[in-house]
């Protein structure tokens with residue numbers, strides 16, 4: 001019966017900002033927001049001082065960190081990632097698999113399932129994002145083209161039957177891939193268009209069939225041309241689609257981030273990192289599956305020069321999107337927490353801090369650097385040099 005009280009000078013929520021309030025949480029769930037302290041004896045008391053208290057960030061597309069990757073399929077990999085992400089304000093995430101032989105994806109998903117029941121040191125695992133192998137080789141990016149394949153019902157049903165998949169990225173212009181949409185929806189798996197060469201009309205048809213999200217908008221997809229608006233144009237135009245954005249100023253120019261923000265608004269823009277194992281480390285040679293990846297000035301590229309994931313953290317993404325768009329912190333928090341949570345159907349208990357929601361909290365200073373991270377009412381990260 002753990003009780004937590006957080007004294008907030010400023011509580012920044014997706015749609016409002018509250019001053020001088022107290023968040024009360026019991027057993028990891030917010031019970032009330034009050035203006036009086038009333039700290040019960042035995043409660044853990046956190047005074048956020050002059051900092052800003054926000055809902056913890058939710059990263060729905062992230063591969064690795066600190067020399068570890070989801071595809072390592074080891075408990076240490078997910079534990080390391082979980083602790084690292086927490087130090088950047090992330091309170092929950094979807095470890096993301098990539099195109100690989102079936103046995104390797106099976107192993108990665110089984111490991112995620114095992115770690116969800118065991119629990120992790122930092123950010124909580126909400127499930128898996130399966131990125132590939134049902135993609136289009138024309139837009140493979142750093143996904144291995146030789147292993148990209150059309151959707152196979154026996155294969156993906158086995159993955160869905162594990163009960164942990166929450167998001168799958170597919171190229172739905174390929175008939176077998178579009179044919180899996182109904183099965184995914186029945187299994188409660190959200191579907192993102194990505195690594196796709198769909199033209200505008202095809203993409204719009206896929207959105208009508210149940211694709212509700214777009215993986216790293218503008219990257220690994222047919223771009224926007226004024227006579228053929230492409231996959232990217234369809235994503236910008238369709239209000240039923242949440243656009244993931246890697247806001248690192250490398251994958252998309254800040255000017256394009258601003259265009260996406262204006263088209264989608266914060267309610268349909270989900271900040272992601274798409275981070276790979278080099279995040280948290282310096283420049284050098286790293287791995288993405290069997291491929292060597294060179295990281296130079298924080299940019300990760302394959303031998304052929306394709307961008308291969310990022311070295312972005314979500315707190316930096318928040319600062320970058322504010323710089324690119326001039327949006328409010330409320331909107332930034334919407335894009336880092338509320339929209340991603342809703343996009344994978346966790347909007348009833350994640351991504352906001354109101355009664356009934358999980359006590360997942362990030363505390364940021366004026367420069368929006370993470371000072372403290374709380375997951376399920378438990379402090380999992382505290383900045384040391386303050």
Ligand SMILES: [Zn+2]
Pocket residue numbers: 061062063096131274309
């Ligand atoms: Zn990815």
